[in-house]
Amino acid sequence: MYNVKCLNKISPVGLARFGANYTCGEDVENPEAILVRSASMHEMELPSSLLAIARAGAGVNNIPLDKCSEAGICVFNTPGANANAVKELVIAGLLLASRKIVPGIEWAKGLKGKGAEVGKLVEKGKSQFVGPEISGKRLGVIGLGAIGILVANAAKSLGMEVYGYDPYLSVDAAWGLSRSTKHAQTLDEIYANCDYITLHVPLTPDTKEMINAESIAKMQDHVRILNFARGDLVNSADILKALADGKVASYVTDFPTDEMLGAEGVIAVPHLGASTPESEDNCARMAADELKDYLENGNILHSVNLPNVSMPRDPAFTRVCIIHRNVPNTISLLAGKLADAGINIENMQSKSRKDYAYTILDVTGDFSSDSAKKMEESEDIIRVRVI
Numbered sequence: 001m002y003n004v005k006c007l008n009k010i011s012p013v014g015l016a017r018f019g020a021n022y023t024c025g026e027d028v029e030n031p032e033a034i035l036v037r038s039a040s041m042h043e044m045e046l047p048s049s050l051l052a053i054a055r056a057g058a059g060v061n062n063i064p065l066d067k068c069s070e071a072g073i074c075v076f077n078t079p080g081a082n083a084n085a086v087k088e089l090v091i092a093g094l095l096l097a098s099r100k101i102v103p104g105i106e107w108a109k110g111l112k113g114k115g116a117e118v119g120k121l122v123e124k125g126k127s128q129f130v131g132p133e134i135s136g137k138r139l140g141v142i143g144l145g146a147i148g149i150l151v152a153n154a155a156k157s158l159g160m161e162v163y164g165y166d167p168y169l170s171v172d173a174a175w176g177l178s179r180s181t182k183h184a185q186t187l188d189e190i191y192a193n194c195d196y197i198t199l200h201v202p203l204t205p206d207t208k209e210m211i212n213a214e215s216i217a218k219m220q221d222h223v224r225i226l227n228f229a230r231g232d233l234v235n236s237a238d239i240l241k242a243l244a245d246g247k248v249a250s251y252v253t254d255f256p257t258d259e260m261l262g263a264e265g266v267i268a269v270p271h272l273g274a275s276t277p278e279s280e281d282n283c284a285r286m287a288a289d290e291l292k293d294y295l296e297n298g299n300i301l302h303s304v305n306l307p308n309v310s311m312p313r314d315p316a317f318t319r320v321c322i323i324h325r326n327v328p329n330t331i332s333l334l335a336g337k338l339a340d341a342g343i344n345i346e347n348m349q350s351k352s353r354k355d356y357a358y359t360i361l362d363v364t365g366d367f368s369s370d371s372a373k374k375m376e377e378s379e380d381i382i383r384v385r386v387i
C-alpha cells in the first residue's frame with residue numbers, strides 16, 4: 001500500500017490512475033508521495049516517509065529542490081502537459097494588450113439603463129478604445145520550451161514576425177519551431193526589435209527580475225510585455241514606473257500582486273494559464289504515472305533533480321534503487337558491498353546529473369531492507385530502496 005498526499009486540488013482523472021493499492025487525499029499521513037500544483041513547499045517539513053514529489057505542471061520554484069535531493073526525494077514535473085492551455089491564453093493576452101478590450105467592456109457595462117440610446121452612445125464612444133492589430137508586428141519570445149514554441153508558431157500563423165531567444169534550446173525544440181522564427185543571439189536583440197515581448201522561462205536565480213529598469217530602457221517605446229511564466233521575472237516597481245512614463249504600453253501578467261492591481265496599463269489575470277480541464281487532466285495523469293512507476297519500479301522519467309533512468313522489470317530479480325552522490329568509485333563500492341553479501345548483479349543502469357546519481361540494480365540473492373540500511377551508512381549513499 002502507498003500513501004499519496006495532495007497539496008492542491010488534483011484532477012480525479014489523474015488520481016484514478018493509482019488504483020486499489022493507493023490511498024490519496026489531502027489528509028493522508030506518512031506519505032510516500034506528494035502531488036502538488038502551485039502550493040509552496042519551502043516552509044514544509046518533509047516527512048521521512050517521503051520518496052517522491054510530482055508537480056502536476058511545469059514550474060518547480062515552489063519546491064525546495066536542493067533539500068529534496070539531499071533527502072533522497074525524487075522530484076518530477078509534467079513537461080508540456082499544460083503548454084497548449086498557456087499558449088491559448090498568451091494569444092488572448094496579445095489581443096488584450098492591443099485592443100483595449102477590457103476597458104471597452106467595462107465602459108459598455110456603464111451604459112446599462114440608457115435604453116434606446118445605447119446603440120448611439122456605443123458609436124459615439126468607441127473611438128476611445130482604438131488599439132492596434134497584432135498582424136505585421138514583431139513578437140519576441142524569451143524561452144523556447146514547450147510553451148514558447150507553441151506561442152511562437154501560433155503568433156506566426158496570426159501574421160506576426162517572431163524573434164526567439166533561448167541559449168539552451170533543445171534539439172527537439174528546434175525541430176518544432178517554425179523555420180521563419182528569427183533566432184535572436186542576445187536578449188538585447190529582442191529588446192531592440194520587438195513591439196511585444198512574452199516570457200516563457202523558468203524562475204531561477206539567473207532569470208529573477210530579468211525585466212527591470214535597465215532591460216526596459218533597451219526596449220522600443222510603447223512595448224507591450226506579457227508574463228505568463230512567473231511574477232518575479234519582472235521587477236514590479238520598474239514596470240509600474242515604465243507604464244506610468246508611457247515607455248511600456250501594457251503589461252499582461254498571470255501573477256497579480258497588490259501593487260499591480262488597478263494600475264493603469266496592467267492587465268492582471270488570476271494565474272489561469274493552466275486552468276483548463278484538458279490541461280488539469282493531462283498534468284494529473286502524467287504526474288500520477290511518473291509517481292507510480294517510481295514507487296513500484298524505481299524508474300525515473302521527467303525528474304527535475306535526478307537523472308532519468310528506466311529499466312524494464314523482470315519479476316525473477318529483486319530491484320535495488322540507489323540515490324547517491326556523483327563521486328568517483330561509488331559504483332565499485334556498491335558492487336563490492338553486494339559481492340561481500342553474496343548478491344549477484346543481473347542488470348544495471350546508472351546515470352548522473354550534476355552532484356547526484358541514480359543506479360538501478362536487478363539482483364539475485366538475499367538482499368534485505370537491513371542490507372539496504374547498512375549500505376546507506378556510507379557517506380556518499382543517500383537512499384537505498386529494495387522493491
Ligand SMILES: NC(=O)c1ccc[n+]([C@@H]2O[C@H](COP(=O)([O-])OP(=O)(O)OC[C@H]3O[C@@H](n4cnc5c(N)ncnc54)[C@H](O)[C@@H]3O)[C@@H](O)[C@H]2O)c1
Pocket residue numbers: 057058059060079080082083086142143144145146147148165166167168169170173200201202203206207228229230254271272273274275
Ligand atoms: N501561467 C501558467 O499557468 C503557467 C503554466 C505552465 C508554465 N508556466 C511557467 O512557464 C515556464 C515555462 O514553461 P514551459 O513548459 O515552456 O517549460 P520548458 O522547460 O519546456 O521551457 C523553458 C525554456 O526556457 C529556456 N530557458 C531557461 N533559462 C533561460 C534564459 N535565461 N533565457 C532564455 N531561455 C531560457 C529553457 O532552455 C527552456 O527551453 C515554467 O517554468 C513556469 O514557470 C506558467
Ligand SMILES: O=C(O)[C@H](O)COP(=O)(O)O
Pocket residue numbers: 037038039056057058059060082271273274275
Ligand atoms: O507552472 C505551471 O505549470 C503553472 O504555473 C500552472 O500552475 P497551476 O498548476 O497551479 O495552475
